[in-house]
Amino acid sequence: NAGVTQTPKFRVLKTGQSMTLLCAQDMNHEYMYWYRQDPGMGLRLIHYSVGEGTTAKGEVPDGYNVSRLKKQNFLLGLESAAPSQTSVYFCASSYSGTSTYEQYFGPGTRLTVT
Amino acid sequence: GQQLNQSPQSMFIQEGEDVSMNCTSSSIFNTWLWYKQDPGEGPVLLIALYKAGELTSNGRLTAQFGITRKDSFLNISASIPSDVGIYFCAGPPSGGSYIPTFGRGTSLIVHP
Numbered sequence: 136n137a138g139v140t141q142t143p144k145f146r147v148l149k150t151g152q153s154m155t156l157l158c159a160q161d162m163n164h165e166y167m168y169w170y171r172q173d174p175g176m177g178l179r180l181i182h183y184s185v186g187e188g189t190t191a192k193g194e195v196p197d198g199y200n201v202s203r204l205k206k207q208n209f210l211l212g213l214e215s216a217a218p219s220q221t222s223v224y225f226c227a228s229s230y231s232g233t234s235t236y237e238q239y240f241g242p243g244t245r246l247t248v249t
Numbered sequence: 250g251q252q253l254n255q256s257p258q259s260m261f262i263q264e265g266e267d268v269s270m271n272c273t274s275s276s277i278f279n280t281w282l283w284y285k286q287d288p289g290e291g292p293v294l295l296i297a298l299y300k301a302g303e304l305t306s307n308g309r310l311t312a313q314f315g316i317t318r319k320d321s322f323l324n325i326s327a328s329i330p331s332d333v334g335i336y337f338c339a340g341p342p343s344g345g346s347y348i349p350t351f352g353r354g355t356s357l358i359v360h361p
Contacts, residue, residue, distance in 0.1 A: 166347075177354050178292070178351040227291075235347050236340070236347070236349050237282065239294070240293070241291050242290055
């Protein structure tokens with residue numbers, strides 16, 4: 136099993152450009168999450184999904200959109216990138232039920248917006 | 250959102266030393282999780298705790314779910330260079346939330 140994979144690993148954008156980050160998991164997990172990690176800030180939740188076709192806002196959703204058209208994929212979109220969105224983005228997934236809090240993380244996407 | 254306070258923020262130790270770190274909250278938690286993030290990688294779950302007072306080990310790592318349910322502790326015995334990384338605590342506050350909150354992490358550096 137590949138676990139959680141993220142595409143791309145690195146990306147540089149100019150202010151105002153758009154892009155989509157792809158997360159895929161092969162563990163048949165119900166829940167999926169997008170976090171951003173900035174120095175000294177820990178992991179902050181952007182959006183999450185509790186199942187195919189559903190999404191919800193997390194702690195820092197502004198400037199991002201998400202979609203979960205297939206159970207195994209969770210897409211994070213930036214419509215008009217800003218320098219404040221320079222960060223490392225992590226996708227995670229988990230089962231529903233008693234072990235739902237045990238998250239499996241992808242390797243991250245390092246995004247720089249100039 | 251709910252704040253988890255991790256301490257210390259960073260630790261610089263010699264190989265072979267034992268390490269202790271903790272995580273506290275002003276609210277009661279029903280679950281505590283500890284993750285490790287290696288440099289350049291995503292976090293990996295180390296230990297999950299589901300019961301107040303629970304003490305769980307994973308190799309040289311031992312974690313405890315505090316009796317008050319507002320804190321948790323992680324100990325690493327006989328540290329080695331590959332223990333380097335950031336250690337995060339996480340947990341969903343009681344009240345039905347299934348979205349865990351993360352602490353800001355403890356950065357560990359081990360000198361050979």
